Amino acid sequence: MSASFVTLKLATTLDGRIATASGESRWITGPEARQAVHRLRAEHNAVLVGVETALADDPELTVRLDGYDGAQPARVVLDSHQRLPVTAKLARTAGDIATYVVCGSPPRADLLDLGVRVLQAADQGRPSPRAALEALAGVGLNRVFIEGGGQVAASFLQAGLVDAVEWFRASMVIGAEGRPGIGDLALSALSDAPRLKRVDVREVGSDLWERYERI
Template identity: 45%
Template sequence: MDHALALAARGLGRVWPNPAVGCVIERDGVVLGRGRTADGGRPHAEPLALAQAGAAARGATAHVTLEPCAHHGRTPPCADALVAAGVARVVVALRDPDPRVDGGGIDRLRQAGIEVVEGVRAAEARALQAGFLSRITRGRPMVTLKLATTLDGRIATARGESQWITGPDARAHVHAERARHDAIMVGAGTARSDDPRLTVRGLGAAHAAGTQPLRIVLSRRLDVPLDSALMRGGPPVWILHGRDAPSANRDALSARGVTLLPCATDAGGQIALDDAMAELGHRGLTRVYCEGGGTLAAALLSAGLADRLDWYSAGALIGAEGIPALGGMGLARLADAPRLRFAGVERLGPDLLHHWRRD
């Protein structure tokens, strides 16, 4: 199962809207076939592993990180494929809460006389599937909020200089995290001031050749410059905007191939983040990596929509005149402050990365 989980992890950011699943088929400790959900979401892991194993799968054990599917979609049910291959035993890490499955795959295996063992490495599988589980059970993707600051919590000098606060090891880690998410998201202010590309770089030809995450901007009035780096080719761009965005801006961005997603606005006239995240979930996204800026970061935390916070910090100090990592949160009482659970720390060259999670 550890082997299957490692295979599944390779699919993160590459298989949405499907879950990243791994499958290992073995007999007496000898691996006969293995597979992971292919880029784009199909073929699924089980038929790929069965194809490798061939006739040797009969009487063998299949280890699968998520319950085999039991419904007909663009591919036949994986549970049926395991039955047809004649496996004797299936070890499942986690049940699939998708209403089209939700125990149906396991029932089908047992009805065929196959032994099913559940719950092996369930906690690890649940962590791996956090994005998919969020989309299925909450209707929205898992959101990872990334901040990179000085030791005193500043993201730039008063003049806006921010490159580079953290060192090359931390920046390389960020690109690896981008690659493990379906999309990278920023606010319109960051899109205008930083002119980011929001692409994965430095990880080899595979990501340069078309397995890049989507790029998402929240811009109520669609005021993203047409000459920005986002508009000069690259992975698809989605913009979440208010329903009252100027029609001229809609037409200009649509002509550039941008996907426009109208959303409700809140009492303050800003995009309603719960509606925006529900729209992304409806379109199949499971894992979104948010890179700012401070206003969007504060809004996500205040709304309880930041599931994970990855805080990179460098041993530099800017002082009070620097730009803070978080915008205003309107807190009058400490008791109202969002609370996160510490989940670990790692050293990246001269910098530190603190992991925080929302329970």
């Protein structure tokens, strides 16, 4: 089993928010930044979100670039209790694009019927980030692109499993009531904070793209 490489993508306001308090997030960043995200998806073999993101945004998580004819990355939902509805785009298109639910309970028959592949990575509980990566690596998915939400980002950072961060920052401010790009890390000291090294910064349209690597 090969080691996983994990990239965390953030698309936030200047104050680190990914949505308003009501959940509105389309679109914080501009079209150039979104095209860059599609190119990054194509460099990974799995795109991962938490179930809250899947429920709120109903995303496709596909590579949509003019002229792109490469493989689509697998879509992965961290979903402890298999709350992904059969009406979700991810479930409805699972027969065409590999789609996984990583959970802590036996597979739901209606998800299996649609072609969703269920990986039970915990026993009736919430799979840890490390357990989720091990389950994905077991099916050959070892380049993982995390796209949300805030608590998923925090859990992988807290576990020390993020190898790279791709941060797209828009020139707007939402305020403290907005939803944070990174959830609670429960830090008691600065020395406990995850630290990364910035390796690149560039403009993409009206947004800023900052790239970081694990130290």
